[in-house]
Amino acid sequence: xxxxxxxxxxxxxxxxxxxxxxxxxxxxxxxxxxxxxxxxxxxxxxxxxxxxxxxxxxxxxxxxxxxxxxxxxxxxxxxxxxxxxxxxxxxxxxxxxxxxxxxxxxxxxxxxxxxxxxxxxxxxxxxxxxxxxxxxxxxxxxxxxxxxxxxxxxxxxxxxxxxxxxxxxxxxxxxxxxxxxxxxxxxxxxxxxxxxxxxxxxxxxxxxxxxxxxxxxxxxxxxxxxxxxxxxxxxxxxxxxxxxxxxxxxxxxxxxxxxxxxxxxxxxxxxxxxxxxxxxxxxxxxxxxxxxxxxxxxxxxxxxxxxxxxx
Numbered sequence: 430x431x432x433x434x435x436x437x438x439x440x441x442x443x444x445x446x447x448x449x450x451x452x453x454x455x456x457x458x459x460x461x462x463x464x465x466x467x468x469x470x471x472x473x474x475x476x477x478x479x480x481x482x483x484x485x486x487x488x489x490x491x492x493x494x495x496x497x498x499x500x501x502x503x504x505x506x507x508x509x510x511x512x513x514x515x516x517x518x519x520x521x522x523x524x525x526x527x528x529x530x531x532x533x534x535x536x537x538x539x540x541x542x543x544x545x546x547x548x549x550x551x552x553x554x555x556x557x558x559x560x561x562x563x564x565x566x567x568x569x570x571x572x573x574x575x576x577x578x579x580x581x582x583x584x585x586x587x588x589x590x591x592x593x594x595x596x597x598x599x600x601x602x603x604x605x606x607x608x609x610x611x612x613x614x615x616x617x618x619x620x621x622x623x624x625x626x627x628x629x630x631x632x633x634x635x636x637x638x639x640x641x642x643x644x645x646x647x648x649x650x651x652x653x654x655x656x657x658x659x660x661x662x663x664x665x666x667x668x669x670x671x672x673x674x675x676x677x678x679x680x681x682x683x684x685x686x687x688x689x690x691x692x693x694x695x696x697x698x699x700x701x702x703x704x705x706x707x708x709x710x711x712x713x714x715x716x717x718x719x720x721x722x723x724x725x726x727x728x729x730x731x732x733x734x735x736x737x738x739x740x
Contacts, residue, residue: 434472434476436582437468437475438466438524438525439486439713440467440482440489440525441487441489441671442464443462443650443678444464444465444489444493444494445461446460446462446494446497447459448500448599450502451731453541453548454543455543455551458553459530460531460532461504461507461528461529461530462530463507463511463527463528464528465492465511465524466525467515467523467524468521468522468567469482469518469522469524470522471483473532479552480546488611489515490513491573492514492564496511496514499633503629503630503632503634504528504561504562504563504696505574505630506628506633507528508528508563508564508565511565512567512572516567517558522569525564525566525735527562527563527564527565528563529560529562529579530560531560532557532560532561533553533555533556534553534554534555535548535552535554536549536552536553539551557582558580558582559579559581560580561577562575562577562578562617563575563577563579564577564732566619566732571622572625573619573620573625574619574620574625575618576617576620576633576636577617577618578606578615578637578644579613579615580614581645582611582612582684583613583651584684585649587700588651588652588653589607589608589609589653590652590653591605591654592605605688607700611680611686611705612682612713613681613682614648616640616664616680617677618640618674618678619674619675619676619732620675621675622671623695624636624671636671639670640646640674643667643722644663644667647663656681656683659681659717660713660714660715661717663676663679664678664679664715664716664717665717668717675718675719675730676716676718676719676730678714678715678717678733679714679715683713683714684705686704686706687703687706688700688704689704
């Protein structure tokens with residue numbers, strides 16, 4: 430038996446990048462957090478400290494910042510530019526490039542912007558915790574593009590039930606036909622090769638907005654009998670609407686809201702006063718996929734091994 434080097438990657442994590450587009454009087458802010466990781470023939474540096482083929486992590490950081498000088502566009506196309514740049518090096522056979530995008534909204538003022546649109550031309554307020562995400566994965570099969578979102582907090586004040594579950598001596602949860610349903614949606618969807626090869630920045634932006642809107646609409650309109658049902662319906666709606674999305678994965682904690690007992694104070698509580706519990710919480714996760722004629726989904730795509738946790 431001998432000791433050998435297994436799968437490995439390296440790079441620069443969480444490169445904070447803010448790009449301000451000033452081509453008109455109405456500025457645009459793009460705020461990204463980017464991670465670049467390379468895979469390939471880097472055995473020598475691990476085994477003997479020979480750094481001859483190592484592209485320094487600082488070089489990767491500098492490349493991210495320098496590429497932004499020519500514009501960012503969508504996070505997906507920016508990551509594809511980085512991937513293609515590093516893959517020309519013979520020692521680099523693959524990699525992983527990931528981005529989180531933070532939202533900035535224009536501060537509302539009484540004066541229209543330079544183009545007549547609402548909000549100030551160059552003053553912004555940071556949005557909610559929600560983030561747009563993107564990932565490009567490179568291996569022998571080529572480039573794979575994931576898009577997604579995280580921490581999209583949603584709540585339904587009615588239109589949700591939970592009942593019919595098995596009961597034993599450890600079950601204390603009462604059944605309910607009317608409850609608050611709240612969650613923080615995290616989702617990743619994988620584009621097929623045809624979309625990834627042809628899409629430009631505007632295509633990715635438009636598709637992201639459409640998928641996000643469909644996820645939220647489905648959550649809102651479905652009368653939910655379980656968060657699992659909502660998660661599957663949201664994923665199914667995306668695959669039904671967009672044939673070039675191969676699969677989608679969702680992770681949704683159940684942000685519990687428990688009815689407060691007001692009887693000790695001589696008060697009723699007709700579903701109006703709740704306690705929002707932080708921990709513990711239910712965690713619902715699912716992959717929604719397309720099957721072949723035989724009903725099988727095939728092997729898992731290797732891109733999913735690069736995502737921490739279930740998604």
